[in-house]
Amino acid sequence: MSAGTSVAPSPLARWVILGVVGLLFAVPIVSMLGFTLRGGADGALTIERWTAILDPENARAYRNLFQGVGNSLLLAVVTVAIVLAVLVPTMLLVAIRYPRLRRVVEFVCIVPITIPAIVLVVGLAPVYSVVTRLAGSSVWTLAFAYGVTVLPYAYRAIQSNLSAVDVVTLSEAARSLGAPWVSVLFRVLLPNLRRGILAAAFITVAVVLGEFTIASLLNRVNLQTALVQVSRSDPYTAVIFSLLALAFAFTLLLVIGRITAARPRRTP
């Protein structure tokens, strides 16, 4: 891509900007690390607070936090399942049979960006009093609400893959060779959409693990609400877990980037 050089900045300008902004953005992260390593009054660094997390003696103190982690992981799995089960077949059906509805589905999937979670939660409270009566008050039911909040991200990830694959021709070819719809779906269409579906799943996991608003105001325990609770009595542990969660999400999104960037190179 040498053609881009006429628009691009000089290397000096580039690295000065990236360096300064990068440094500024590193300050809070480095501070978090420094904060958790802070020792006694003499200012020595210690990793005691990190090892204390794994100490079985503290298991009781951190029970709530570990429950939050567990709940968030469960929610991530259920939300991915809901989003994939509801969104993928709909998008495929629309792409194959109802191309005119594409705009409608796109609009519906983008709407959650316009409706802040804090607004949604006002209306979710009465909905969840019904859900609780029907399905109990266990934490996994939150996944229904989370599915809505991740719709825009999941839609975009799948759609960018979908528009690069000619699903109509593929499914017609498979059908004309006698394949039933089930095999068309599982052996032709889904394998072609693997990349988009994987990216959608990962971004869903990242968003769910970071969600606080809905869980907090519907009085459920997840990673974020547990972090806030722990931070009141033990800010160091809250910061350690935040660092771990940020690192985890960063890795997850780095992997998404690699998946989506690695376009299959079938050129001659």
Add this chain to the structure above:
Amino acid sequence: MTATASAAAVHVAGDVGTARSRRRLPAWLGLTPFALYVLLFLAIPTVLAIATGFVDGEGAFTLENLAALGDPVILGTFLDSFWVSAVTAVAGAVLGALVCYALLGLRPDGAVRSVVDSAASVLAQFGGVMLAFAFIATIGLQGVVTVLLADVFGINLFADGVWLYQVPGLLLPYLYFQVPLMVITFMPSLEGLKPQWAEATATLGGNRFVFWTRIAMPILAPSFLGSVLLLFANAFSSYATAAALISQGSQIVPLQIRGALISETVLGRENLAGALALGMVLVMVVLMTAYSLLQSRTERWQR
């Protein structure tokens, strides 16, 4: 030609055959799970959220709650929300655009871009509560930077009071997710600048400065403004960072909704949360409509 024709014939025949042999469910039924799901967990909550603003404690219709939107206290929080959003949107947009500019010309699948993109996504979409902790650890009362400044330079960050847990304290944490969001949203537009335009400018005797001020900036203006609106909307609707930082009080609108939800009565009114929700949705709809208008102007140049 004949092969496709016969294949199509087989296809049609097969369809008819199965339709005759057993009653096939119509294909549109496949759309119902999505429709039901969106109805139950998006449409109904949204309508309920707004509708409760029109209902009083006994369930009768009232405009009383809406009148609360004109209350000086409520107006004050909306104003505070506006200025926090405006300041962080403009500052975040300028800084983010600079970063985008610096990233131009780097390979999109290279290591630097991968790391910046992932870091931007994490901070823009995932931060929430954890960004609040990051800033408490940095410039909180016992924060690393606070202590460092006091010990080494003798500067007291909080000489004028502890502003981190007030509205001004939101500015830095908000910038910490606004700049990354700008990088994500503005990068495609900047990448849409065609090198040929720069070459054409050069051929006609213009230098880099002329290219940026006379060509690139007018082309990028709608997209830049659109991104500012998106950042404004993002800050305006953000709740988690503020909630984790400010545990008491209702300094901005989302926190006021929290107060209304938890204590049921704010300013002696019930169902105020609904009215506040309506106010927020109105602001968001205006912002997002303007955003999509600007976006369609932008796309003209991205063909």
